[in-house]
């Protein structure tokens with residue numbers, strides 16, 4: 001195999017520029033983390049709300065929540081990126097549409113974040129719903145019987161336990177956000193995968209490039225995992241056996 | 246005026262008629278035991294009293310307030326109607342004392358210290374002071390049910406509803422829970438108790454209601470009920486229950 005190993009490639013300057021390849025990778029890593037964290041926050045807020053609403057006695061709200069989940073989880077993520085990038089701006093009122101297409105700052109970043117955030121919110125909504133429904137029915141009744149309103153019953157009784165129960169699946173969802181953010185390269189976000197492709201084409205050192213990228217993605221997922229495990233341990237309820245469920 | 250008044254209550258689950266023309270009343274300070282075979286609608290009836298289950302026909306008044314009427318402030322009504330469940334239903338993520346104070350603070354608006362003092366004195370009453378900072382999962386079933394009773398009492402209820410409070414307990418723990426309930430009854434608490442503990446009914450109850458297939462078949466003083474129950478169903482039920 002006639003491959004020319006060159007481990008110093010990260011510190012070489014890019015062709016016809018002043019930056020190093022390393023700075024490309026670091027920028028990419030930065031965008032990946034930014035997209036992932038921002039969409040994670042969107043996903044938690046929306047997914048938490050929608051998942052909760054789907055367990056209330058409000059019929060129309062439940063249906064709306066169900067529709068949301070079906071919509072976002074039945075379309076491939078890549079297609080969703082294209083829809084948000086190419087189709088949604090066309091559907092906006094004329095002035096807004098023009099502004100989005102020509103003037104909106106950080107257009108790719110915002111589009112990617114919204115897209116990934118909504119996609120993930122559907123998955124979180126599903127887990128939040130399952131978590132709440134896995135609680136004994138008597139818990140809701142006990143909350144209401146104490147004189148709590150329905151929102152208070154959710155706030156003080158149901159959600160604290162449901163959140164604890166769904167922490168393990170949420171952990172893998174959090175790791176997925178980082179991995180899924182790589183699809184954003186398709187709409188031109190300068191995130192890690194995009195930068196890697198660029199570096200590989202520019203330098204022709206594919207192995208070194210993708211090795212570095214692998215390590216960086218691994219670090220993201222690993223740190224995400226450790227953070228969630230830490231939270232899990234911090235919120236563990238003494239004497240409560242989840243395995244019995 | 247009766248503390249709990251149930252008049253011609255009918256309830257359907259879909260097309261299934263769970264409660265049929267149920268009428269009864271519980272006076273202030275009275276202890277009424279509700280018994281009957283499984284599926285006869287005891288739990289459903291008792292949940293109608295504090296509006297946890299809606300009903301389609303009839304009226305229920307608690308301390309003069311109509312439960313089934315739209316516009317009734319149900320949370321407010323429930324906040325002073327204590328309820329104890331078969332499976333305790335303590336809030337597992339809170340310590341015992343937090344279980345006793347949370348609704349005092351969030352529903353009644355009591356201050357932290359006042360709520361805590363009240364909670365501790367009630368824990369003392371049920372003999373569980375040293376468990377204040379434990380979590381429910383670290384307590385035995387009997388202890389959990391005593392905490393659940395204390396939790397209900399912390400709201401200064403005007404009456405208490407019990408739905409089979411001892412039937413999820415190991416036999417050796419039933420006594421400690423019944424003792425607490427007996428104590429409550431002696432203090433004059435108005436109580437509606439679904440139970441198969443006929444010993445409790447004999448010792449503590451003033452009246453016994455017998456239900457079958459959604460109907461109240463017997464509503465009699467304890468003496469009448471254990472003396473000469475009129476319906477055949479109640480007789481068979483009693484002989485079955487007392488024989489084991």
Ligand SMILES: Nc1ncnc2c1ncn2[C@@H]1O[C@H](COP(=O)(O)OP(=O)(O)OP(=O)(O)O)[C@@H](O)[C@H]1O
Pocket residue numbers: 258261263281282283284285286287288289290
């Ligand atoms: N949410 C529900 N939907 C449909 N049917 C129900 C519902 N809850 C209870 N039922 C039915 O209503 C009937 C009465 O139930 P209920 O729980 O009141 O009986 P019970 O007398 O308390 O019985 P047990 O001694 O087993 O607790 C039962 O046949 C039950 O299957």
Ligand SMILES: [Mg+2]
Pocket residue numbers: 287288289408409
């Ligand atoms: Mg029952």
